[in-house]
Structure formats: C-alpha cells, structure tokens
Amino acid sequence: MIDTKPFRSLMRRNEHLFVPIALFIVLLVAAALRSPGLFTSSGVAGAILVAAPLILATMALTPIVMAGRGSVDLAVGPLLGFINVTLVQWLVGSGWTSPVTIFAWALFVGAAYQVLQALVIIYVRVAPVIVTLSSYLFLTGVNLMIMPRAGGVVPEWMTKWGAGTSIISPVLFVLIAGLAIWFVFTRTAFHIHLRMTGADERMAYTSGVRTNWVRIGAHLLGGMLVGLAAICHTALISSGDPVQAGTYTLQAITALVLGGASLSGGRGGAIGSVLGALNMFLISHLLATFNFGMFSGFATQISFGLILIISLLINVLLTAPKIQAMR
Amino acid sequence: MNDRTLAVDLSGVSKSFGETRALVNCQFSARAGEVHAIVGENGSGKSTLAKIISGVLREDSGEVHVLGATPRNPVEAQALGVATIFQEVLVADEASVIDNLYVGLDGLLRRKFSARQREQEARSLLKRFTGLDIDPSMPVGTLPLSIKQWIVICRAILRQPKLLILDESSAALDLDATMRLHGEISRLRDAGTCVLIVTHRISELVRIADRATVLRDGSTMGVLDKVDINEKNLLELMTPRDRHVSEADNRGSSKKAALPPLMSISDLRSVQGAEPINFKLEPGTIVGVTGLDGQGHERFIATAVGIASAHQGAPLVHLPDGSIAAIKKLSDAEALGVAYVSGDRKREGIFPDLSVFENLALGLYRDNLGPMGFIQRAAPVSAFAREVQRFSIKVGNASNKITSLSGGNQQKVLVARAFAKKPRLIVLNDPARGVDLGTKRDFYRELRAFADDGGAVIYLSSEIEEFIGFADRVDVFVDGGIFRSLTGDEIAEEPILAAMFGQALEAAMTFDMQRAAS
Numbered sequence: 001m002i003d004t005k006p007f008r009s010l011m012r013r014n015e016h017l018f019v020p021i022a023l024f025i026v027l028l029v030a031a032a033l034r035s036p037g038l039f040t041s042s043g044v045a046g047a048i049l050v051a052a053p054l055i056l057a058t059m060a061l062t063p064i065v066m067a068g069r070g071s072v073d074l075a076v077g078p079l080l081g082f083i084n085v086t087l088v089q090w091l092v093g094s095g096w097t098s099p100v101t102i103f104a105w106a107l108f109v110g111a112a113y114q115v116l117q118a119l120v121i122i123y124v125r126v127a128p129v130i131v132t133l134s135s136y137l138f139l140t141g142v143n144l145m146i147m148p149r150a151g152g153v154v155p156e157w158m159t160k161w162g163a164g165t166s167i168i169s170p171v172l173f174v175l176i177a178g179l180a181i182w183f184v185f186t187r188t189a190f191h192i193h194l195r196m197t198g199a200d201e202r203m204a205y206t207s208g209v210r211t212n213w214v215r216i217g218a219h220l221l222g223g224m225l226v227g228l229a230a231i232c233h234t235a236l237i238s239s240g241d242p243v244q245a246g247t248y249t250l251q252a253i254t255a256l257v258l259g260g261a262s263l264s265g266g267r268g269g270a271i272g273s274v275l276g277a278l279n280m281f282l283i284s285h286l287l288a289t290f291n292f293g294m295f296s297g298f299a300t301q302i303s304f305g306l307i308l309i310i311s312l313l314i315n316v317l318l319t320a321p322k323i324q325a326m327r
Numbered sequence: 328m329n330d331r332t333l334a335v336d337l338s339g340v341s342k343s344f345g346e347t348r349a350l351v352n353c354q355f356s357a358r359a360g361e362v363h364a365i366v367g368e369n370g371s372g373k374s375t376l377a378k379i380i381s382g383v384l385r386e387d388s389g390e391v392h393v394l395g396a397t398p399r400n401p402v403e404a405q406a407l408g409v410a411t412i413f414q415e416v417l418v419a420d421e422a423s424v425i426d427n428l429y430v431g432l433d434g435l436l437r438r439k440f441s442a443r444q445r446e447q448e449a450r451s452l453l454k455r456f457t458g459l460d461i462d463p464s465m466p467v468g469t470l471p472l473s474i475k476q477w478i479v480i481c482r483a484i485l486r487q488p489k490l491l492i493l494d495e496s497s498a499a500l501d502l503d504a505t506m507r508l509h510g511e512i513s514r515l516r517d518a519g520t521c522v523l524i525v526t527h528r529i530s531e532l533v534r535i536a537d538r539a540t541v542l543r544d545g546s547t548m549g550v551l552d553k554v555d556i557n558e559k560n561l562l563e564l565m566t567p568r569d570r571h572v573s574e575a576d577n578r579g580s581s582k583k584a585a586l587p588p589l590m591s592i593s594d595l596r597s598v599q600g601a602e603p604i605n606f607k608l609e610p611g612t613i614v615g616v617t618g619l620d621g622q623g624h625e626r627f628i629a630t631a632v633g634i635a636s637a638h639q640g641a642p643l644v645h646l647p648d649g650s651i652a653a654i655k656k657l658s659d660a661e662a663l664g665v666a667y668v669s670g671d672r673k674r675e676g677i678f679p680d681l682s683v684f685e686n687l688a689l690g691l692y693r694d695n696l697g698p699m700g701f702i703q704r705a706a707p708v709s710a711f712a713r714e715v716q717r718f719s720i721k722v723g724n725a726s727n728k729i730t731s732l733s734g735g736n737q738q739k740v741l742v743a744r745a746f747a748k749k750p751r752l753i754v755l756n757d758p759a760r761g762v763d764l765g766t767k768r769d770f771y772r773e774l775r776a777f778a779d780d781g782g783a784v785i786y787l788s789s790e791i792e793e794f795i796g797f798a799d800r801v802d803v804f805v806d807g808g809i810f811r812s813l814t815g816d817e818i819a820e821e822p823i824l825a826a827m828f829g830q831a832l833e834a835a836m837t838f839d840m841q842r843a844a845s
Contacts, residue, residue: 007474066761071718092474188438189433189439192422192426192429192430192433192438193430193431194426195419195421195422195423195426196419196426196430196431198421199419199420199421199422200417200418200419202417203417203419203429204419204432205383205401205403206381206383206401206411206413206417206430207401207417207430207431207434208401208402208404208405208430208431209402209430209431210402256750262421266419266422267421
C-alpha cells in the first residue's frame with residue numbers, strides 16, 4: 001500500500017490554497033474557450049506584462065499582512081505611484097538613467113518608506129490601518145505635487161520592456177527576482193517568526209521572538225517588493241502617472257484575500273498571492289471578451305466583489321466542520 | 328549574590344498596574360536543583376512574580392537577579408536559560424506543531440536545527456508525553472486542547488532550561504498527565520534545574536515542592552521547607568487576619584427557609600464534562616459565590632443571567648403567580664426580574680460618553696414609554712433621585728459625563744441602575760472590585776435591605792472577606808461545580824479558603840489512592 005500520510009499532511013497544510021487553485025483552473029478553462037489568443041506566445045507575454053505589477057504588489061502586501069494586528073498596508077498603491085513619478089520626474093529628469101540607479105532607487109525608496117511606517121506602528125502604537133490610511137492620503141497628494149498630470153518618459157532601455165512581444169522578457173526576470181527574494185525569505189527562521197508573530201503576537205513575544213524586529217523586517221521585505229512592482233508598472237505604462245497606481249491598493253488586497261491569506265495574520269504566502277493576482281487578471285481579461293456595453297466598467301468590479309465573497313464562503317465551508325470535529 | 332547556588336534572587340520588588348498594587352516589597356529566592364512553589368490566593372501577586380522573573384514584566388522598583396543577571400525582556404531571559412510555561416495555552420493555530428515547538432529558539436534569520444532534527448525531536452517528545460504519534464507538520468489548530476497544552480510544555484523542555492517556571496500550567500491536564508509532568512519535573516530538578524511552580528493545588532505542591540513561598544497581597548508571608556509544607560501551615564500563611572469589611576453581623580434571620588425558592592437550578596452543566604450544579608435561592612437570601620480563577624463560578628453567574636448558555640439545563644425562575652420560566656438569554660432574565668451588575672466597569676458597565684443620568688436611567692425608558700412611543704422623562708427622573716439618595720452617590724451635575732465620577736461612584740451608579748428596575752433578584756459579578764470600604768458598606772447595607780424586602784442576591788467575589796457577616800450562604804466552586812456550600816459559622820476565612828483549594832479530608836485521600844493505583 002502507498003503511504004498517503006505525507007500527501008495528506010501536505011494537503012492539510014495548504015488547505016487555504018484549494019479555492020484559489022480551483023478558481024485558477026476554472027478561469028483558465030473559461031479563457032481557453034472565450035479567448036484562445038491568450039495562450040499564444042504574445043498573449044502570454046502581454047499577460048505577464050499586465051499582471052506583473054499586481055502580482056508583485058500583492059506579494060508586497062503578503063509579509064505585512066502576515067505580521068498580524070490587521071496591518072493591511074493601504075499605502076501600497078500610492079507608494080508604488082510615488083516610486084513611479086519620482087523615477088520619471090526626478091531621476092530621468094536629471095539624466096540618471098542607468099538601470100543600477102533606477103533599481104537601487106526603487107528598492108531603497110520602497111524599503112525606506114515601509115520601514116518608516118513600521119517604526120510608527122511599533123513606537124507610536126497607532127493601529128496599522130490608521131497609519132497606512134494616512135500614508136495613502138499623504139502620498140496621493142505628494143504624487144500629484146511632484147507630477148500634476150501623467151507624462152514624462154522612461155529611460156531608453158526600459159521602453160522596449162513595455163512591448164510585450166516575447167515571453168522571455170525583462171519583466172519576467174523582475175517577476176522571477178521577486179519570487180526568488182520570497183523563496184530565500186521562506187528558507188529563513190525569520191519566516192517562521194513572522195508567521196508566529198502574526199498568529200499570536202503575545203505567544204511569540206513571550207517565547208523569545210523579537211516581535212518588533214520581525215515587524216520591521218516584514219515591512220522591509222514588502223517595501224522591496226513594492227519597488228519591483230513600481231518598476232514593472234513604469235515599464236507597463238512607459239511614463240509617469242500620479243493617479244493610476246493608487247488603484248493597486250484595493251486590487252492587491254482583493255488578490256491577497258482571493259489567494260487565501262488571512263487578513264488577521266499568520267497565514268499567507270507567495271503561491272497564494274501570485275494565484276490571487278493571476279485570478280484577478282484572468283477575471284478582468286475574461287470580462288473584456290464580453291460586451292457589456294455601458295456597464296463594462298462596473299462589471300469587472302461587481303465580479304471581483306462577488307467572486308471574493310463566494311470564495312471566502314467556500315473557504316469557510318471547507319475548513320469549519322473539520323476543526324469542530326477535532327475539538 | 329555571593330551564593331552561587333541561588334538561581335533566582337529578588338529583594339524589595341514592587342509592581343503596580345495603575346491603582347492596583349500587585350507586588351509590594353516582595354522577597355523571593357530559589358536555588359538551583361530545587362522545586363520551589365509560589366502559593367497564594369487569587370490576586371496575591373504570584374503570576375506577576377513569575378512574569379517578572381521571566382522578563383515579561385519589568386519591576387517598578389527593587390532588585391531582580393535571575394541566573395546572575397537582570398532580564399529586561401523574554402529574549403534576554405531565554406538567553407540566560409529561563410523557560411516559562413504560562414497559564415494560557417499559547418499556541419499559534421495556523422502554524423505547524425514543529426514551528427510552535429521551536430518558536431523563539433532560532434536567531435532572527437538562521438535556524439538552529441535542521442528540519443529533520445526538528446521533526447524527529449518533536450515526534451519523540453510528543454510521543455513521550457502524550458503517548459500518541461502526532462505528525463509534527465500538522466497545524467496545531469486541528470489538535471485537541473490537551474495536546475496543545477503538551478506542546479506548550481514541550482516548548483519549554485526543548486530549551487533545556489536552567490530555570491523552568493510553570494504558571495498554573497497543569498490546570499488543563501488530567502491526573503495521569505499531571506503525573507507524567509511531575510516525573511519530568513523531578514528529572515529536571517535532579518539534573519540541576521531550578522523549577523518554580525505557581526499553583527493553587529495544595530495537594531500538588533505538597534507532593535513535589537521542596538520549598539514553598541507564600542504570598543499575600545503582593546508580599547511574602549513566609550517560606551516553608553519540605554517538612555513544613557502541609558495544608559495547615561499554608562492556609563495559615565495565606566489567610567489574612569482582621570480584614571472583615573462588614574459592620575456588625577447583619578446576616579438575616581433564618582425565618583424565610585420555608586418560602587418557595589425564587590430561582591432553582593438542577594443538574595446544570597456549564598460546559599461539557601463539568602460537575603453538575605444544583606442550586607436553590609430563597610427570597611431574603613444573599614448567596615456568595617466564589618472560587619479560584621477558572622473554576623466555573625464566573626461561568627455560572629453568566630449562565631444565571633442568560634449571558635452564557637449552559638451545556639445542559641437552564642436556570643428556572645419561580646414567578647409570584649406560581650409559574651416557572653427558564654432563563655435562556657439575557658432578555659429572558661430581564662423580563663423575569665433578574666438584574667445583573669458586572670464588576671468589569673469599563674467593558675460591561677458604563678457608557679463613558681453618556682451622562683450620569685443616562686447611565687443610571689437607561690434601562691427605564693422602555694418601560695415608561697408615552698403615547699406613540701415617545702420617551703417620558705418623569706419616571707426615570709424620580710427613579711434617579713431615589714437611587715442617588717439611596718446609595719448617596721456624589722453626582723454633582725446629573726448631566727455630567729459618568730467618567731467625571733470616581734471609580735467607586737461609577738460602580739454605585741451601576742448597582743443603582745440594577746435597583747432602579749425594581750428586580751426580584753440581583754446578580755452581581757464582583758461589584759466591589761477596586762472600590763473603597765465605604766462604598767462596599769453602602770452596597771452591603773442596601774443589598775441586605777433589598778433581601779429583607781423579599782428579594783434575593785447572588786454575589787460573586789474573589790475576596791473572601793467580603794462574605795463574612797454579609798452572605799447567608801457561600802457556594803464554593805471547584806472544577807465547574809459547587810464543591811461545598813457553607814452556612815452560618817462556616818462563613819469564615821479558613822473554611823472558605825480550604826474549600827476553594829478543594830481541600831476536604833476525603834478528597835485528599837481519594838487523590839492519594841488514585842495516585843497509588845496509577
């Protein structure tokens with residue numbers, strides 16, 4: 001007889017991924033029927049280009065949410081926009097266009113801003129949501145101050161990134177770099193500390209976890225991923241835009257929850273977040289193939305809302321009875 | 328600190344939480360290679376002491392030396408070799424058994440043990456203590472409570488501590504598991520570990536403690552050596568003297584014994600597996616309810632007023648017309664004339680943003696509605712004046728916010744709110760917590776008057792001396808059931824305390840017999 005025990009425990013540990021995976025498969029099948037063009041080389045390349053910023057933004061939220069205390073980072077969208085507009089307005093505007101400078105700036109600004117937020121959360125002891133909400137409003141205004149309307153140019157080497165003609169593109173490499181950072185992170189004890197802190201901060205603290213450092217680390221990691229997301233976003237729109245990036249906040253939170261992460265902390269991961277973001281992309285892609293006429297703008301949002309609620313309900317139904325039976 | 332064998336040495340340690348003084352100039356020392364018990368009533372400061380030693384709390388003043396240093400946080404304490412098992416079962420349900428066991432053992436980035444080492448060690452430890460083969464990669468949330476408790480214990484043992492602190496940690500374990508834990512404690516002691524046990528189970532500490540330090544009101548009352556550790560000596564040190572709060576004996580006479588009960592409860596179980604509760608409350612009676620933390624008396628109170636629902640059975644109220652109705656939810660209790668006063672003023676009592684008047688009269692509006700459901704202020708206003716006078720509440724302006732009053736006066740408003748509804752039965756959950764003596768006396772006087780007028784009172788308190796000269800009967804809870812009902816002269820410090828600790832001659836004997844059998 002085959003020993004099914006390791007398999008079953010693997011399933012048990014990844015229960016929260018059932019729904020995102022199932023949804024992903026359903027959406028893929030639907031996409032294959034409605035829009036076969038997605039599965040061509042240029043279709044996939046375009047998909048990577050469009051989905052990359054959201055995937056990275058969702059991954060950026062993941063460690064921050066995992067740290068618990070309900071710390072969803074609402075500022076992720078405007079921060080992404082801030083990096084976008086400063087790249088275009090300040091760096092390119094001053095002639096600093098080397099890839100090293102651009103990447104260093106994006107990663108540094110993302111990480112520095114997030115660490116600042118973490119310090120406020122830890123030492124001023126304000127609820128994370130309030131801190132990041134103020135951040136959201138503050139950065140939205142700052143972005144418009146730096147660049148009142150969309151425009152500007154990206155460095156020359158980046159212009160080709162936005163073409164989206166080949167699967168093996170620089171954007172794909174940035175995405176892989178983001179995943180690699182995440183993979184390295186999950187190999188460290190810091191990953192466990194983050195999960196334990198998110199699941200029960202008091203327990204972690206009394207067991208000797210330096211919870212404050214864990215929180216700072218989570219924001220640092222999130223900030224670096226925001227930086228990568230901003231680069232992909234800049235490549236996608238090939239310009240600076242003070243407003244558009246703000247929409248990533250709500251999209252990333254939706255993708256995060258769709259990917260099975262727990263907003264109360266302790267649970268989440270790159271696989272779920274990538275799946276959640278891909279599902280979001282597929283849903284809007286699919287809806288674009290229907291003609292809703294004047295409703296097309298709202299149809300996407302209505303569907304996001306409905307699918308989010310339904311997938312949460314399914315998750316509750318799948319997990320609840322077992323837990324009760326065990327107790 | 329010249330004495331190298333002292334693992335813990337505290338002198339003159341004080342710690343306050345706001346107004347409450349948890350530790351007052353407390354002395355404590357324990358040696359390496361001994362099992363040292365910290366004993367005391369509820370609120371005597373024993374948990375606070377344990378938390379200071381394990382670095383979770385910082386002392387306000389005094390000297391703390393733990394294994395040669397002063398730990399300022401749990402990380403430092405752990406580096407010194409301190410491991411603590413807290414009262415609560417602290418596990419992360421989402422994380423695996425392995426992660427729960429090894430949490431805090433690693434550096435910030437580097438792991439100390441390989442995955443395989445962890446897996447094997449976790450499996451064998453759990454096997455040794457629970458006798459079950461548990462997959463250590465399972466999330467803890469899927470495991471039953473008793474195993475979670477073992478995970479917490481194993482987490483501490485894994486660290487091979489030089490100082491192990493157990494804060495009431497055997498509370499969730501059954502007898503058999505307790506024996507296994509004691510075996511482990513003896514093994515660690517023989518290996519030179521200093522083991523501190525914070526406990527209220529006298530039978531437990533008589534068996535395994537080498538020494539015991541008794542605390543009362545945050546101060547050290549004495550240290551007993553193994554030969555002196557027995558129930559009599561412990562109770563003597565724990566029991567306060569001359570702390571009677573009540574004025575002269577104002578206990579009611581026994582004339583109302585013949586009356587039919589106001590409330591009766593039979594074979595009620597608060598939770599599954601708890602002892603069944605049988606309870607009768609006659610008019611004119613004040614019943615005190617008490618017990619050590621988590622013995623089910625608080626749950627009983629919540630059930631009696633319909634806040635919590637019982638696992639089995641429900642409290643029955645006997646109405647004047649002879650009919651009987653059950654309390655299943657809070658609105659039932661209200662409709663049947665049962666009023667509830669919580670001692671948790673901040674969370675279950677006051678509306679901090681409303682006026683003194685609103686806070687007292689809030690419950691009266693609905694019973695006095697005028698035409699078309701408009702609020703009539705006449706009845707609440709007269710009730711307000713009556714109650715303020717009855718309890719001599721110092722209100723100043725009635726439209727001031729309630730938070731402008733002192734704590735004691737706020738509590739008076741809450742009790743007055745219950746009186747204002749003219750109930751037949753008043754249930755109070757530790758209403759005198761943190762109020763001054765004068766306020767307490769006002770409560771006792773008015774509650775007695777209420778009972779003499781044919782009402783009945785259930786009064787929960789964790790301070791024994793509150794009952795003396797006040798309650799007609801004291802029901803002491805142990806393990807979710809009424810362990811003993813004390814009346815008349817039995818309502819005194821020592822008998823109540825003995826009952827709280829589950830001390831009966833026959834009980835101690837059965838425990839020893841079970842031990843011999845296992």
